[in-house]
Amino acid sequence: MSFRIIVLAKQVPDTRNVGKDAMKADGTVNRGALEAIFNPEDLHALEQALLIKEERKDAEVILLTMGPPRAAEIIREALYRGADKGYLITDRKFAGSDTLATSYVLSMAVKKLAPFHLVIAGRQAIDGDTAQVGPQVAEKLALPQVTYTEKFTEIKDEEVTIRRRLERGVETVSTPLPALVTVHSSAAQCRPRNARLLMKFKHARTISELQEETKDYTEMLNNKPYLQIDEWGVSDIDAGEEQLGLSGSPTKVKKIENVVFAAKESIVLSSEDNDIDRLMKELIDSHVVG
Amino acid sequence: MANFYTDNPGLAFHLHHPLMKKIIRLKENDYADKDTYDYAPADFEDALDNYHKVLEIVGEICGETIAPNAELVDTFGPKLVDNEVIYAPGTAQNLEKLTKAGLIGMSLPRKYDGLNFSMVPYVIAAELVSRADAGFANIWGLQDCAETIHEFASEEIKDEFLPRFNKGATAAMDLTEPDAGSDLQAVQLKATPHEKTGKWKLDGVKRFITNGDADISLVLARSEPNTSDGRGLSLFLYDRNDKAVKVRRIENKLGIKGSPTCELVFKDAPALLIGDRKLGLIKYVMSLMNSARLGVGAQSVGIAEAAYREALKYAHEREQFDKPIIQFPAVYEMLAMMRAKTDAARSLLYETTRYVDIYKSYSHLQEDRRLEPEERKELKQQQRIADVLTPLLKLFASEYCNQVAYDSLQIHGGAGYMKDFPVERLFRDARITNIYEGTSQLQVVAAIRGVGNGTFLSLIRQYEEMDVQPEFEYLKHTLMDMTARYESIVAYVQEKKNDELTDFHARRLVEMAGHIIMGYLLLHDTHRESSFRKSTEIFIRHGSSENHSKETFIKGFEEKELGNYKVEK
Numbered sequence: 001m002s003f004r005i006i007v008l009a010k011q012v013p014d015t016r017n018v019g020k021d022a023m024k025a026d027g028t029v030n031r032g033a034l035e036a037i038f039n040p041e042d043l044h045a046l047e048q049a050l051l052i053k054e055e056r057k058d059a060e061v062i063l064l065t066m067g068p069p070r071a072a073e074i075i076r077e078a079l080y081r082g083a084d085k086g087y088l089i090t091d092r093k094f095a096g097s098d099t100l101a102t103s104y105v106l107s108m109a110v111k112k113l114a115p116f117h118l119v120i121a122g123r124q125a126i127d128g129d130t131a132q133v134g135p136q137v138a139e140k141l142a143l144p145q146v147t148y149t150e151k152f153t154e155i156k157d158e159e160v161t162i163r164r165r166l167e168r169g170v171e172t173v174s175t176p177l178p179a180l181v182t183v184h185s186s187a188a189q190c191r192p193r194n195a196r197l198l199m200k201f202k203h204a205r206t207i208s209e210l211q212e213e214t215k216d217y218t219e220m221l222n223n224k225p226y227l228q229i230d231e232w233g234v235s236d237i238d239a240g241e242e243q244l245g246l247s248g249s250p251t252k253v254k255k256i257e258n259v260v261f262a263a264k265e266s267i268v269l270s271s272e273d274n275d276i277d278r279l280m281k282e283l284i285d286s287h288v289v290g
Numbered sequence: 291m292a293n294f295y296t297d298n299p300g301l302a303f304h305l306h307h308p309l310m311k312k313i314i315r316l317k318e319n320d321y322a323d324k325d326t327y328d329y330a331p332a333d334f335e336d337a338l339d340n341y342h343k344v345l346e347i348v349g350e351i352c353g354e355t356i357a358p359n360a361e362l363v364d365t366f367g368p369k370l371v372d373n374e375v376i377y378a379p380g381t382a383q384n385l386e387k388l389t390k391a392g393l394i395g396m397s398l399p400r401k402y403d404g405l406n407f408s409m410v411p412y413v414i415a416a417e418l419v420s421r422a423d424a425g426f427a428n429i430w431g432l433q434d435c436a437e438t439i440h441e442f443a444s445e446e447i448k449d450e451f452l453p454r455f456n457k458g459a460t461a462a463m464d465l466t467e468p469d470a471g472s473d474l475q476a477v478q479l480k481a482t483p484h485e486k487t488g489k490w491k492l493d494g495v496k497r498f499i500t501n502g503d504a505d506i507s508l509v510l511a512r513s514e515p516n517t518s519d520g521r522g523l524s525l526f527l528y529d530r531n532d533k534a535v536k537v538r539r540i541e542n543k544l545g546i547k548g549s550p551t552c553e554l555v556f557k558d559a560p561a562l563l564i565g566d567r568k569l570g571l572i573k574y575v576m577s578l579m580n581s582a583r584l585g586v587g588a589q590s591v592g593i594a595e596a597a598y599r600e601a602l603k604y605a606h607e608r609e610q611f612d613k614p615i616i617q618f619p620a621v622y623e624m625l626a627m628m629r630a631k632t633d634a635a636r637s638l639l640y641e642t643t644r645y646v647d648i649y650k651s652y653s654h655l656q657e658d659r660r661l662e663p664e665e666r667k668e669l670k671q672q673q674r675i676a677d678v679l680t681p682l683l684k685l686f687a688s689e690y691c692n693q694v695a696y697d698s699l700q701i702h703g704g705a706g707y708m709k710d711f712p713v714e715r716l717f718r719d720a721r722i723t724n725i726y727e728g729t730s731q732l733q734v735v736a737a738i739r740g741v742g743n744g745t746f747l748s749l750i751r752q753y754e755e756m757d758v759q760p761e762f763e764y765l766k767h768t769l770m771d772m773t774a775r776y777e778s779i780v781a782y783v784q785e786k787k788n789d790e791l792t793d794f795h796a797r798r799l800v801e802m803a804g805h806i807i808m809g810y811l812l813l814h815d816t817h818r819e820s821s822f823r824k825s826t827e828i829f830i831r832h833g834s835s836e837n838h839s840k841e842t843f844i845k846g847f848e849e850k851e852l853g854n855y856k857v858e859k
Contacts (some may be wrong), residue, residue, distance in 0.1 A: 187299050191387070192350065192391040193388040194391055194392045195344045195396075196405065197329075197392075198343055198347065198404075199329035199331070199340045199343070199344070202343060223787060227744065286647075
């Protein structure tokens with residue numbers, strides 16, 4: 001049996017490069033104006049899985065993402081970097097999911113991929129910044145979880161040892177397998193796309209994407225079945241409909257406010273000694289340093 | 291996300307040259323690999339799309355990793371520890387990224403785990419890496435050695451060593467010695483056959499060796515005792531795993547500081563013979579040098595591009611007398627000229643690369659099948675043109691690179707002289723390009739053959755045949771006038787039948803040909819893409835006035851004046 005690693009990843013709007021059209025008038029994110037990217041910490045998660053694959057020849061890396069059909073792009077991105085396979089979990093019924101509904105769907109999909117050894121996810125996504133989905137998936141699957149992972153220091157068949165990056169230092173813990181691990185941005189950066197893998201997988205498509213293509217892929221997919229990206233809907237993961245989408249999401253947005261920082265909330269400091277002194281004292285008082 | 295490929299449409303422009311269809315078909319041997327390798331292209335569009343996508347990876351690594359690392363790599367450089375080279379941390383990171391991306395051994399065939407890319411995308415990649423960090427470009431660019439091994443070594447050597455490149459093996463070419471620089475015929479490093487192992491043993495010293503502590507080194511050595519010229523030299527492969535070479539020192543250089551320049555001591559170092567004895571210098575090193583010169587061409591264009599961009603940015607941001615300095619004619623003229631020289635050098639770079647590409651593909655095809663008579667004829671023609679375009683490119687690209695870096699620093703004013711801006715590094719890095727792999731003066735010696743035997747002129751005649759839009763006819767007339775003057779001045783010098791005088795004027799004549807050739811290349815670029823129009827007009831005006839000045843000099847020069855130039859001690 002292979003050492004199966006499932007990486008959870010999300011396609012997110014690139015909130016790091018926000019222009020003036022980033023928000024709609026109602027205060028929600030204007031997804032059309034922002035480039036869709038592989039969530040940065042999920043790339044760190046993928047790298048951890050690929051590092052394990054380098055160490056253990058029996059490791060198999062599967063990328064799992066839930067999202068609209070265009071999220072297939074991040075599966076290709078993962079294949080270009082060395083993942084073995086990817087699944088896109090997509091269904092109109094998922095629309096409006098909060099973290100609880102999302103983690104329910106992901107946990108049902110992960111179950112389908114059992115037996116597995118590790119589920120690895122990024123700590124949080126840059127669109128919602130909740131850091132809830134990973135831990136919730138672990139709870140739903142009754143898996144031990146290790147958050148804020150910086151590095152796997154030891155990998156055995158039944159157990160892994162992990163260094164965690166915490167606010168004030170590092171902590172090393174061990175967990176039995178299977179387990180769920182979330183990865184922090186201080187972990188190794190993800191490797192670049194590999195030229196050969198890119199040329200191999202650039203035509204990989206989901207069923208929904210093939211329906212949009214003008215080119216006929218039938219022959220290519222017959223010759224190269226690895227180019228078919230699996231796509232799962234509600235029925236494929238045996239999910240209960242009441243736990244999906246809006247009905248499965250207890251989080252209701254009450255109000256969104258645009259906050260503009262006013263100048264009175266900032267302090268201008270000169271490079272004079274007394275100003276630096278003042279700053280240091282304030283930072284120590286507020287426990288930012290020390 | 292900085293991407294040096296996608297932010298510079300001039301590169302994709304050269305990738306989409308009409309000749310690429312032929313170049314790729316030859317390189318892919320009519321797409322013979324498509325059912326054997328899962329990453330081989332099925333047809334021309336697929337292959338071109340692969341080039342484009344892979345160059346996006348190169349551009350991303352250059353923009354996100356190599357360029358940001360360049361400053362610290364330049365500051366700290368490599369270290370010598372226990373006679374071994376330890377790269378700067380940034381250098382090691384750059385190499386790791388490029389290796390993981392599978393970008394070492396780009397032009398090698400797939401059976402050696404290469405990408406089987408033609409020369410054009412490989413040279414574009416070299417230009418990108420050079421724009422990011424010219425010093426690092428040397429370490430990466432030495433994968434050229436893989437091509438030499440592929441061309442000339444035995445099957446056993448190829449099978450053993452070529453797959454190592456894709457796994458990240460670095461390379462070096464060990465040619466220079468303390469008493470053998472420009473004159474490589476004087477190489478002394480001794481090679482003696484070792485009866486028991488069938489290998490050879492190398493003893494002696496090499497100097498100024500770029501990346502001298504590489505995994506795989508090609509070493510020029512004297513295999514024939516009691517000889518003193520190039521015919522006694524053979525080429526050898528040394529494997530670093532044998533640990534028989536010590537790095538005695540790393541040179542402290544003006545620029546390209548990230549690239550370790552080593553002095554090496556070989557002591558009983560085991561080595562394998564590449565190809566045949568005695569052909570080391572006269573055949574293999576000549577071929578290696580040609581690809582290295584193409585590499586320096588790419589490096590020069592990359593540095594020029596970086597220097598131009600720094601100057602453009604600064605000229606917009608810097609305000610004096612209440613306006614950005616780019617609004618002053620003295621500044622915008624400099625910038626426009628920098629742009630034109632960079633575009634011209636780049637056009638010559640990819641033109642040369644296309645000739646090299648086609649003849650190399652034919653030479654490789656020759657190993658698998660007999661070439662048709664017209665294919666053999668074409669191979670010869672293409673190689674003949676490549677042989678004179680390569681030194682012309684090396685000459686112009688490296689000199690322009692220096693001029694562009696010089697003017698970029700000038701535009702920065704006093705700030706450019708400080709370490710605060712990248713331009714001072716670019717200025718220092720540029721300075722080696724017209725020295726190594728043959729100085730500009732030696733490129734002239736190689737390129738003057740193209741003047742003497744009419745190769746340049748026949749190439750210009752071919753260019754004349756190509757279409758231009760009616761609105762650019764006047765530029766073509768200028769170029770035809772320049773050609774007529776060039777022809778007559780060449781005849782004028784030849785009629786004097788004085789070798790020393792010909793040598794004296796050689797650079798002027800080569801440069802006159804170069805201005806015409808680059809003028810035509812830019813004109814054809816404008817034909818395909820109108821955004822080159824300004825550079826084309828500026829460059830042809832510049833070239834025409836330069837040629838007039840050279841013509842005046844040559845015409846007014848009397849043979850007896852040569853004496854004035856011979857400086858006594």
